[in-house]
Structure formats: C-alpha cells, structure tokens
Amino acid sequence: MENKYIIGVDEGSQSAKVIIFDLEGNVVCEGRQPLRPMDLPEPGIVEHPDDDFWDAIISAGNKAMDKFPGKKEEIIGMGLCTIRFCRCFLKEDGSLAQPALSWMDERVSKAYEHVNDDVKYVTTSSGYITHRFTGNFNDTAANYQGMWPIDTDTWEWTDDEEYFKSINIPREMLFNLQMPGTILGYITEEAANATGFPAGIPVIATGNDKAVEALGSGTLSEKTALVSLGTYICSMVHGHDNPKGTEKFWTNFANTPNNYLYESFGIRRGMWTVSWFKNLLGDDIVNKANDLGISPEEYLNREAEDVPAGSHGLMTVLDWLAPSHEPYKKGIMIGFDGRHTRAHMYRSILEGIAMTIKNCADDMCEELGIELKDIVVSGGGSNSELFMQIFADVFGLPARRNVVNGSASLGAAISVAVALDEYDSYENAIEKMVKIRDVFEPLSDNVGTYKSMNDGVYKHITSCTDEILKKSFPVFK
CATH class of the missing domain: 3.30.420.40 (ATPase, nucleotide binding domain)
Incomplete structure (x- = not known):
C-alpha cells in the first residue's frame, strides 16, 4: 500500500x-x-x-x-x-x-x-x-x-x-x-x-x-515540561517512577506503557477565563476584528502587545472555579488605576495564567528534584505570539510550539503508528511525526520584571485576600 x-x-x-x-x-x-x-x-x-x-x-x-x-x-x-x-x-x-x-x-x-x-x-x-x-x-x-x-x-x-x-x-x-x-x-x-x-x-x-497530549507534543524528556492550555491548564513532565504521597503534584499514567506523567497543580478554568473576558466585551470586539479579517482573540492580542510586561501593576488571580475544599475562592483583579484599559485586563489574564503555572511547575520540579531546560506550549492559546512570549519571559526558558498544537489527536496517531509497527519506538515516531513550528526565547528585561512581580507580590496575593473571601462566601454563595 x-x-x-x-x-x-x-x-x-x-x-x-x-x-x-x-x-x-x-x-x-x-x-x-x-x-x-x-x-x-x-x-x-x-x-x-x-x-x-x-x-x-x-x-x-x-x-x-x-x-x-x-x-x-x-x-x-x-x-x-x-x-x-x-x-x-x-x-x-x-x-x-x-x-x-x-x-x-x-x-x-x-x-x-x-x-x-x-x-x-x-x-x-x-x-x-x-x-x-x-x-x-x-x-x-x-x-x-x-x-x-x-x-x-x-x-x-x-x-x-x-x-x-x-x-x-x-x-x-x-x-x-x-x-x-x-x-x-x-x-x-x-x-x-x-x-x-x-x-x-x-x-x-x-x-x-493529558498523557496523550504530552506524547503528541513530543515531550518524553524529564527536563521538558508541557504546558497544556485548555479548560484546565497545568504543566507536566514524564518520568519512570511512581512516587506516592506527593504534596505538589499528581502522578498519573503516561501514554507509554509502565511510565508515568507528573502533573502540577493547575487552573480549573484557564482558557475558559480568556473566552469569558472576550465575551464580556460584546460585539464591539467582534465587529472590529471582522473589519480587519482577524479573530477577536487576535484583535485583543494586538491591543495587549502595546501594554508593557506587568500590565502597569494590574494582576489577575485565576480562581474563577473554586476547588471543592476551598469553596470561598473567587477570581480577582487587583491593582487598577487610571492607566488601565481592556488591553491591560486581557494581558493581565494571560500573565496571571503564566505566573500561576510557573509557580505550580516550580513546586513540582522542586519536589521531584529536577530542573527544566525548556517548555512546550500546546492548545489553541499557543497560536498567540504574545502569549508564547509571556510564557518564555515568565519561565525564563525557551518556549516551543509545534505545527500541530492540539497535540492529543497526534498523540493518538503516534500510538497507532507504534502499535502497528510503522515505527519501532515512540522516540522514532516522535522524531518523524512531531514538527517544531517555532521557539520563543526569553527577553531579559521582561524576565526581570516578571520575577520581581511574581516573587515579590503575585505569590502572596491570596494569603491576603483569602481571609476576606472567607467572610464574603456565606453572604454571597
């Protein structure tokens, strides 16, 4: 044939x-x-x-x-x-x-x-x-x-x-x-x-x-993390052991037999929040995007490109869907002043996603005793060059996206190719079937801005706001 x-x-x-x-x-x-x-x-x-x-x-x-x-x-x-x-x-x-x-x-x-x-x-x-x-x-x-x-x-x-x-x-x-x-x-x-x-x-x-997506992204190395941009967003790395009782990540089955996928904690309504914000803006964005022949998301990306790293101090906490054990949690935007526009709000959401996942990935890697050398970003959100650059700058690492960025379907195809002996290993199948689209290198000035913002402020927001939200929860639940 x-x-x-x-x-x-x-x-x-x-x-x-x-x-x-x-x-x-x-x-x-x-x-x-x-x-x-x-x-x-x-x-x-x-x-x-x-x-x-x-x-x-x-x-x-x-x-x-x-x-x-x-x-x-x-x-x-x-x-x-x-x-x-x-x-x-x-x-x-x-x-x-x-x-x-x-x-x-x-x-x-x-x-x-x-x-x-x-x-x-x-x-x-x-x-x-x-x-x-x-x-x-x-x-x-x-x-x-x-x-x-x-x-x-x-x-x-x-x-x-x-x-x-x-x-x-x-x-x-x-x-x-x-x-x-x-x-x-x-x-x-x-x-x-x-x-x-x-x-x-x-x-x-x-x-x-998630395991099929990780295979389809080509991330079999223990030092390359996949950031999966979906309704649920998390980071993942492959491994051979099955650690139990972990505190900062979950151990799941990998898509390769007898291997495991370590998954960081994540964001329960990740890209959903991006869509939610876009829909809040109504027909104005849609009509302006149509006039330019682009998507509403791309229109917002272009606006947000003119906003500096850090969004002039506007920060977003992505708790739009509270976990069952912390039902009081809510989404937060904090730090508004007169400079802020919808472009700041949009960029702040993207930055909040990237910083949250960076912190979760750091916690996972510290517990595993590993250090990442790069990341791969998959899902529709990776089509945004702005979002890719934000990930590279927040992580301080090269951020790669592949030609097929919705990689679960490709992971399923790789599984078939190996199972039916079209390739003799998952590694060889990945080499032939996974193609890199481009790589975003971190910009040193932005890396410094995000590190100061994240370590000095962003990581500590919920320790201050949770007590207020606990008090408001019985009133508004």
Whole structure:
C-alpha cells in the first residue's frame, strides 16, 4: 500500500475532534463538533446531556471523512483519546443508562452509589466510546485516575479487597484493562456506518487526555515540561517512577506503557477565563476584528502587545472555579488605576495564567528534584505570539510550539503508528511525526520584571485576600 493514514480521535470537555494524519504527522483533514452545554440541575451535578459524547464523534467523524482525499482502505487504524475523570454508567448492552458525568461533577470524586438498577457497567469515557466503536468491554488502563480500584504500580485492578470495597464498584461491573499501545478491538459495521470510518480497522488504546497530549507534543524528556492550555491548564513532565504521597503534584499514567506523567497543580478554568473576558466585551470586539479579517482573540492580542510586561501593576488571580475544599475562592483583579484599559485586563489574564503555572511547575520540579531546560506550549492559546512570549519571559526558558498544537489527536496517531509497527519506538515516531513550528526565547528585561512581580507580590496575593473571601462566601454563595 503506497499511502497509509491514521485517524486520531480527541474528545475533550468542549468538543470532539477527528483528525486524519499521514505517517509523517501531517494533517490530511479534520472534523470538529462542539459538545452541547452541560446540564447543571443542581450544585455539584455536571452531566453531558443525552448521548453527547458519541453524537459529537459521529458528527466530527463524518466531517473529516467527507474531506478525506484518499481511499478508505488506506486508513490503517484509529487512536482514541477522551477526557479523563468522567464516569459513564452503562446498561447490559453497553448503551448509556444515564447521562455521563463530567470531570467537574462531585460524584466522580466519591465512591460509587448503585442507585439505578439499569446500570450493569461503570467505566470511563474512553471505555464507553471504545464499546461504541468495537462492541467490546475493553478499556485502556491509562485513563483510570481518581476514584477507581486500580493498582497504579501494576496497571491492573487492585488485589486489595478493602480498597476495592471503599470504591464500591463490584468487579463484574468493570471493563477489561489493557495497556496503551494494544488493540482494544476493531471498528464494527454499525460504528462505521455511523461515523464514516472504515469497518474492521483496529482501535488502539492510548491514555488519559493529558498523557496523550504530552506524547503528541513530543515531550518524553524529564527536563521538558508541557504546558497544556485548555479548560484546565497545568504543566507536566514524564518520568519512570511512581512516587506516592506527593504534596505538589499528581502522578498519573503516561501514554507509554509502565511510565508515568507528573502533573502540577493547575487552573480549573484557564482558557475558559480568556473566552469569558472576550465575551464580556460584546460585539464591539467582534465587529472590529471582522473589519480587519482577524479573530477577536487576535484583535485583543494586538491591543495587549502595546501594554508593557506587568500590565502597569494590574494582576489577575485565576480562581474563577473554586476547588471543592476551598469553596470561598473567587477570581480577582487587583491593582487598577487610571492607566488601565481592556488591553491591560486581557494581558493581565494571560500573565496571571503564566505566573500561576510557573509557580505550580516550580513546586513540582522542586519536589521531584529536577530542573527544566525548556517548555512546550500546546492548545489553541499557543497560536498567540504574545502569549508564547509571556510564557518564555515568565519561565525564563525557551518556549516551543509545534505545527500541530492540539497535540492529543497526534498523540493518538503516534500510538497507532507504534502499535502497528510503522515505527519501532515512540522516540522514532516522535522524531518523524512531531514538527517544531517555532521557539520563543526569553527577553531579559521582561524576565526581570516578571520575577520581581511574581516573587515579590503575585505569590502572596491570596494569603491576603483569602481571609476576606472567607467572610464574603456565606453572604454571597
């Protein structure tokens, strides 16, 4: 076969993306479908309506296949990546017994409660979508983070019966676990008819969405951190050990078998806050951007480029979604004076994101005993040259972005290429399939400004404001 192509499926919190790659990592075509707004029937309950996970993949898949220039028989496999920390309840036939729980739903951080007799299986989003594609009750072990009865050393269901009982999911309700890079099954005729994908091609196990993104960014080195710009923003580095009881980071499964991904604490509504601010500005920004033939985000970036590093003392704390153990926390902008414009506010949000992640990454690296040499920034926000320069200046390190900056789909494709022996290692696949777009070097003057601002002021804001917010919480909650 002269041409070979791979389907990478990436279903996140906000959309489903289906991207078809060649073996050099080039994007051949793609389809995207936004997910529907989540249902919020009461505090703590956050559900994906109806069968939105699968419906969005169907739509995105058909859009991609409509653009595919090759022959279906030239597609050799599909890699599946879905959002982590979700929980899906299935009937005996594998269909949904009730709406899927978002990672933001409080129930996913608690033991399972069997309140619906239709539920025969409890699984992740990847387990559910794997079943829709293959008909099998198989799932990748590398997407079981959080409240699941899994042994993180063996990547198998735990033998600790007390731990198993504490999660409260009987063994017969759990899927079969497989390692990343193995074949979960093959696309059925029914799934092929729904999505437009070729029937019979293998579906390859990947990992949780952050791990797949890290693989697709090419960051296998322990000294290169990935900054993932999404609804949730964090930094990550790869490692071989499975440290437990850590204080400043989490240890997750990597997308490569028997390796781990260390993940710093992060921002729960990261790029969401950027969109929130843009939407607050209304049609004025949209119309001005349209007149120039650019996006509203690019219009704001151009305005903010004229604002000096530090935004004339305006600082933003990104607590727009409080964690459950600190419900009093709120987003803050502090330091206004008469110089400040919307461009200052916008730049301050970007700077707040970069400084927060820098501090979280520093805490993680100190605990791990490592020192970073560079960072890779992925996600739509990395399209902003201003944002990339801010990251380089705040971290004081070179900041790289790749040609494919939404790297989860590429990570899924790399998994397929290695699993099907198109490349003999993940390292060789990355060398061939991950392409660097450009590198932003830190500007020394800005590095000094941000270091003084961060170390002297920004790190200490919440120690002063938390006490006020604790008092306001019972009044305004």
